[in-house]
Amino acid sequence: MKKTWPDPWVDPDPGTGGQAAASAGDFIARGRERYSAALQAGSVVLWHADLGGRILATLGWGALTGRPESEALGRAALDRVHPEDRPLADFRGRDIGDTLQLECRVLDANDRWRWMRARGVRIAASGAFPAEWVGTFEDIHDERLALERARYLAERDALTGLGNRRTLYEQLNRLRWMDASATVVMIDVDGFKAINDLHGHLIGDRFLLRLAQSLTASAPAHAVCARMGGDEFCAVVADQAEAEALAARLGAICGAGLMIGDSNCRTGISAGIADADWAAPDPVSTALRRADLALYHAKRNNSGLARFQPAMQEEADARQKLLHAIGAASRNGEFFLEYQPIVRVDGGATEAYEALLRWQHPQYGRIEPALFIRLAEENGLIGELGRWVLDRACDDLASGAAHLRLNVNVSARQLAEPGFADTAAGTLRRHGLDPGRLTLELTESLSASTVALGVEVERLRAHGFRLVLDDFGTEYAALSQVSSGRFDGIKLSREFIADCCASRRAWLVLRHVVNLCEDLGMSVVAEGIETDAELAVLRRAGVRLVQGYYFDRPRPLAELAEVAAAAS
Known part of the structure; x- marks a missing residue:
């Protein structure tokens, strides 16, 4: 007899379990019930x-x-x-x-x-x-x-719903295979950090969402829009004319202000534009990198918009070489300090010296501070440089005359480092110095910084440091810092002084600022003085302390001591 597999859904032995009287139809019906129940489950x-x-x-x-x-x-x-x-x-x-x-x-x-x-x-x-x-x-x-949700999250920015970097790469590759013309627009919000600090991160996120909606609405229908991360966005359009028109429309929207609840978030944007070159090596990455370089130039020059030029790539390559060299410069003894005197308008006596970092590279020669200091700040190296400057300045201060007082610059990025105030105080103790002999010049950008930086400023004051607000006159919130009680003085920016020389209105503002600082017991220093005319304008406004090439150029401390000795 042929052996067969039993049907698991029909009772193999209808003679058991009290089912002897069941018909074949009953078993079939029961089997269907079993199938149906299992399938339903x-x-x-x-x-x-x-x-x-x-x-x-x-x-x-x-x-x-x-x-x-x-x-x-x-x-x-x-x-x-x-x-x-x-x-x-x-x-x-x-x-x-x-x-x-x-x-x-x-x-x-x-x-x-x-x-x-x-x-x-x-x-x-x-x-x-x-x-x-x-x-x-x-x-x-x-x-x-x-699955669709996972695919959406993989291809879309969770906050704005725009495409993400991966989607952008895919769309650019699609245009590449179609051999279609394409222009990349890289967009960054100017001062987005200030929006977060002033209104909070919730408003900041809603601002980014509104900006993304404005970007989509302003872009041509065929454009590809994406959020690259943070406050940086990207759009791919057909040509430079469309790119420039898009940047202009979005700039006008942000300039007019985006209402987020009760907050009017008014800001500007910077845009970098680059045409895609499908014949270039790795053309998609190249197009995005070129747009990024153009954006960097737009932000650095405050121009709002920049188009990629081959010279930008050459400059970027040079910056990269310089960046690698910064790391070895302190170990190789290439950095050194020069000091410029801060003098009294009446009598010309030296009040203090500002420490200025210099770099003598064995291959590139003397490198401008504006170049390598900005590069260090942009790439997270300013903390290391700042610690070197403070240590060397303290060493010079300890070896100099007892009455010598020095000023050292501190950027917001340095101040944001955990434990900065305690580290600075420890450096002074290691050199056996009184904190009152060292003044820290803090950049005015701190006026829009976070509460955490304000706490660090208070710690510096608690350690006994004198604090001066540097580059006064370049930020709108500067007067609020004057009245905050955190600072012992201000240093007027070169740009503000130029305005005061050209405009009576600006000069009147300066005079009132000087009077306010005197009433609050704060010092006022004007830097970058080079002419008799500038000195006369400042003298009439009541400025008592000045600094600049008009009086002396920055020199090594030993050389300044020789000059002082010769003058006496």
Whole structure:
């Protein structure tokens, strides 16, 4: 007798369990119930179709869709399939092989589209039975939504909904293979940190969302828009004319201000533009890098907009070489300090000396401080340089005359380093110095800095340092710092002094600032003085301390001592 596998869904021994009287029809019905219950638990439909795709029978269709099984027979099931997916689900007249797998949307009992997966296998004809299809229909709606959400998050910026860097690369590569012209616009918000600090990060995030919406609305319909991270965005348009128009529109929107709740966030933008060159090595990365370089120039020069020029790449290569050299300069003894005297207008007596960092490179020669200090700040090296300057200045101060007083510059990035105040105080103790002999000049950009920096300023004061607000006159919030009680004095910027020489209105502002500082017991120093005319303007405004080439150039401390000795 031929051995067969038992059917797990039909009782193999109808004579047991009190079922002796059951008919064959009862067993078939019971088997269908078991199949139906199991399929319902797994959200699966069994289907049986002829080779033409006509459904001959289903099991579980009603449980899955809430519709009668009869509606699935013949070609009626296709009526429940989404119109966009129907051509895929209707395989009449197509040779699809011996297996079938497809995904489509099906209308459920609540008239909502749900994703389903159909699987099938073709069974060859056998005896009286023709060839046919059998398979399953499975609810994969939750799985499909999760997959689409994951794909969306992989391709989109979570905050703004714009494309992300990955999407941008894909779209640029698509344009490359189409050999279509493309221009990249890299956009950065000027002063976004001030928005965060003034209004909070929630308003900052809402500002970025509104900016992204404005970018999309301002860009041509065919443009690709993406958020690169932070407050930097990118758009790919057809040519430079479109790029410049987009930057102008977005700049006007930001300049007018974006209302976020009750806050009017008014700021500017900087944009860098570069044409894509599909013949260049790694053309997509090259186009983005060139737009970034143009953006860097726009921000550095406060020009708002810059177009990529080959000289920008040459300059970037030189900066990179210089950046590598900065790390070795202090170890190789290439850095040194020069000091410029701060003198009294009446009598010319020296009040203090400002320490100025200098770099003599063995290959490049004397490197301008404005170049390498900015480079160090942009690349996180200013803390190391600042510690070297403070240590060397303290060493010079300890070896000089007892009455000698020095000023040392400190940037906001240095002040943001954890424990800066304690480290600076420790440096003075190591050299046996009184903090009162050292004045720290803090850049005026601190006026828009975080509360944490304000706390660090208070720690410096607690350690006994004298603090001066440097570059006064370049920021709108400067007067609030004068009245804050944190500073012992201010140093007027070269630009502010030039305005005072050219404008009576600016000179009147200066005179009132000087009077205010005197009333508060604060000193006022004017730097960068080079002419008799400048000195006369400052003298009339009541400025008592000045600094600049008009009096003396920066020199090594030993040389200054010789000059002072010769003068006496």
